[in-house]
Amino acid sequence: MNNFTEELVDDLAAKLLIGLSKEENKMVLDEFIIIDDNLSKVANFPNINEIEPMTHTLDDFTFTLREDAINDSILIEDALRNCEKVEGREVEVPKVVGGDS
Amino acid sequence: MDKTIEDLHNLLKKGEVNSQELISESLKKSHEIQDKYNAFVTILDNAKETKVTDNLLSGIPFGIKDNYSTKDILSTGSSNSLKNYIPFFNATAVEKLLSVGAVPVNKTVLDEFGMGGTGTTGHTGIVKNPWDPTRMTAGSSAGSACAVAAGVYPYALGSDTGDSIRKPAAYCGIVGYKPTYGMISRFGLFPFASSLDTCGVLTRSVRDAAIVVDTMKGIDERDMTTWDSSNINLYKNITGDVKGKRLCYIKELCDINLYPNSNEELKLHLKNFMEKLETFKSLGIEIDEVSVDKKLLDALPSVYVAISCAEATSNMSNLTGIIFGPRGNGANVMEMMMDHRTKGFSPLIKRRFIIGSYILQKENQERYFKNAQRVRRLLVDTWKKLFERYDAVILPVGSGPAKHLDGSKDILTKDTAALEEHLQVGNFGGFPSITIPDGFVANLPVALNITGNCYDDENLLNIAYALESSMDYKNQIAKEVK
Numbered sequence: 001m002n003n004f005t006e007e008l009v010d011d012l013a014a015k016l017l018i019g020l021s022k023e024e025n026k027m028v029l030d031e032f033i034i035i036d037d038n039l040s041k042v043a044n045f046p047n048i049n050e051i052e053p054m055t056h057t058l059d060d061f062t063f064t065l066r067e068d069a070i071n072d073s074i075l076i077e078d079a080l081r082n083c084e085k086v087e088g089r090e091v092e093v094p095k096v097v098g099g100d101s
Numbered sequence: 102m103d104k105t106i107e108d109l110h111n112l113l114k115k116g117e118v119n120s121q122e123l124i125s126e127s128l129k130k131s132h133e134i135q136d137k138y139n140a141f142v143t144i145l146d147n148a149k150e151t152k153v154t155d156n157l158l159s160g161i162p163f164g165i166k167d168n169y170s171t172k173d174i175l176s177t178g179s180s181n182s183l184k185n186y187i188p189f190f191n192a193t194a195v196e197k198l199l200s201v202g203a204v205p206v207n208k209t210v211l212d213e214f215g216m217g218g219t220g221t222t223g224h225t226g227i228v229k230n231p232w233d234p235t236r237m238t239a240g241s242s243a244g245s246a247c248a249v250a251a252g253v254y255p256y257a258l259g260s261d262t263g264d265s266i267r268k269p270a271a272y273c274g275i276v277g278y279k280p281t282y283g284m285i286s287r288f289g290l291f292p293f294a295s296s297l298d299t300c301g302v303l304t305r306s307v308r309d310a311a312i313v314v315d316t317m318k319g320i321d322e323r324d325m326t327t328w329d330s331s332n333i334n335l336y337k338n339i340t341g342d343v344k345g346k347r348l349c350y351i352k353e354l355c356d357i358n359l360y361p362n363s364n365e366e367l368k369l370h371l372k373n374f375m376e377k378l379e380t381f382k383s384l385g386i387e388i389d390e391v392s393v394d395k396k397l398l399d400a401l402p403s404v405y406v407a408i409s410c411a412e413a414t415s416n417m418s419n420l421t422g423i424i425f426g427p428r429g430n431g432a433n434v435m436e437m438m439m440d441h442r443t444k445g446f447s448p449l450i451k452r453r454f455i456i457g458s459y460i461l462q463k464e465n466q467e468r469y470f471k472n473a474q475r476v477r478r479l480l481v482d483t484w485k486k487l488f489e490r491y492d493a494v495i496l497p498v499g500s501g502p503a504k505h506l507d508g509s510k511d512i513l514t515k516d517t518a519a520l521e522e523h524l525q526v527g528n529f530g531g532f533p534s535i536t537i538p539d540g541f542v543a544n545l546p547v548a549l550n551i552t553g554n555c556y557d558d559e560n561l562l563n564i565a566y567a568l569e570s571s572m573d574y575k576n577q578i579a580k581e582v583k
Contacts, residue, residue: 027448042472
């Protein structure tokens with residue numbers, strides 16, 4: 001049995017910084033019931049726990065570390081060009097410590 | 102623009118047409134298609150001709166899915182959360198095409214961040230199928246499939262995490278090719294689920310797909326999953342000789358008797374598929390029926406949702422509206438981020454993030470995430486065993502032609518058939534996989550797919566070319582049938 005409830009969905013959404021309508025909450029619950037049902041069957045596969053979880057797509061892939069090299073970094077102006085509020089070379093946000101905003 | 106890349110190149114080289122004329126025709130067609138089917142986020146009306154060289158792609162227009170970063174060009178991922186985002190760099194795959202003189206003329210609509218299979222969840226609205234505007238294109242490479250099928254240009258870029266190139270290609274009557282994982286760099290592609298995401302292309306012929314991917318592929322130090330494919334030459338190795346090749350299809354997916362509630366479209370789709378297999382045998386290909394554990398196949402859609410949601414939740418955590426994207430309202434940073442994410446994400450995306458977050462919680466990981474990864478391995482090992490005996494697995498795509506738009510909820514329901522979702526195995530194993538049209542049902546295109554072993558792309562495309570050549574659906578342009 002899973003403990004996937006309306007309250008839990010709202011709690012998860014809040015942690016993800018996402019607001020949900022009642023309808024959106026219900027969509028999550030409805031879909032999760034199906035996923036939970038199917039994965040419950042999976043949990044009953046013979047010797048499932050003995051199978052190594054597949055974490056990498058290509059089993060034979062070997063990662064090659066390149067030599068350290070000094071490369072040009074991106075321009076601050078480029079990094080900030082999609083930011084709506086900028087002060088000089090920095091991202092502007094409301095005051096985080098002290099004060100009202 | 103209804104011609105193949107090779108034909109267009111020959112016309113350019115002979116001087117019978119120039120690059121600017123092709124671009125003008127493609128832009129004119131783009132606006133017509135946009136009015137009818139809503140395929141584009143951006144049309145690049147200022148696209149300029151390039152020098153025609155010996156490279157087959159030089160001077161020829163193409164489309165780019167809007168989840169590829171394009172320098173100084175709006176790149177939205179079809180999401181309100183990036184509706185004003187303009188990258189300062191090109192995705193490597195785009196850069197490679199530009200370097201040979203290919204000319205982008207538009208950015209195409211996708212399901213938001215590639216996380217859907219209907220073509221209905223992009224922030225600019227629903228993409229309609231050019232064969233029948235009451236039907237969906239499928240997704241997520243919806244606009245690319247629509248535009249290629251409608252004859253805007255010979256190819257458009259797609260990305261494929263579950264079947265996002267190969268399903269829309271099927272619904273639109275064209276070719277969709279997802280190469281082996283890591284063959285094309287994903288640097289600059291907006292990430293969805295990193296262990297599954299693959300760049301690829303939608304075209305109207307197998308040879309065109311080979312030409313484009315030959316240019317897009319290659320090792321890239323900015324994507325550590327890429328590998329050296331310099332010994333692979335897809336285009337030059339298409340010979341059409343397939344004598345002695347071996348294919349298999351899976352009984353549990355293809356036997357109509359296993360679908361007691363099947364509709365007429367499914368029956369005709371499977372009948373057409375089985376008839377085509379007989380045709381292919383006459384090419385000298387051996388085709389066998391094999392069995393795969395039905396329980397394993399039935400678990401496939403949930404395994405995909407579990408893994409893709411978990412990876413997406415992690416990948417999308419940088420979408421806050423602080424450094425890029427529209428700023429949310431709020432008295433502090435947390436409120437601003439919450440406002441941005443609440444307004445910026447569609448219900449579909451929110452659902453995926455929440456399920457992913459739940460699955461990744463420490464107390465749930467074993468039951469959901471790790472078990473999904475274990476079944477992923479079982480599925481991949483099953484296919485790899487088949488590849489010990491067969492060159493490729495051949496299967497029908499989906500349960501028939503394009504579905505009606507009014508039924509497009511894109512929600513995983515209990516009756517979701519493995520038949521609809523089996524292409525996801527191609528992503529689980531990183532296998533090369535290509536969809537080609539194989540007929541018509543209800544006057545709409547249907548398709549088959551062949552999936553081969555990793556790194557065996559040359560063999561796969563050669564087989565696909567032979568099958569394509571034995572049918573009559575190469576380089577077809579969509580004609581509205583309703």
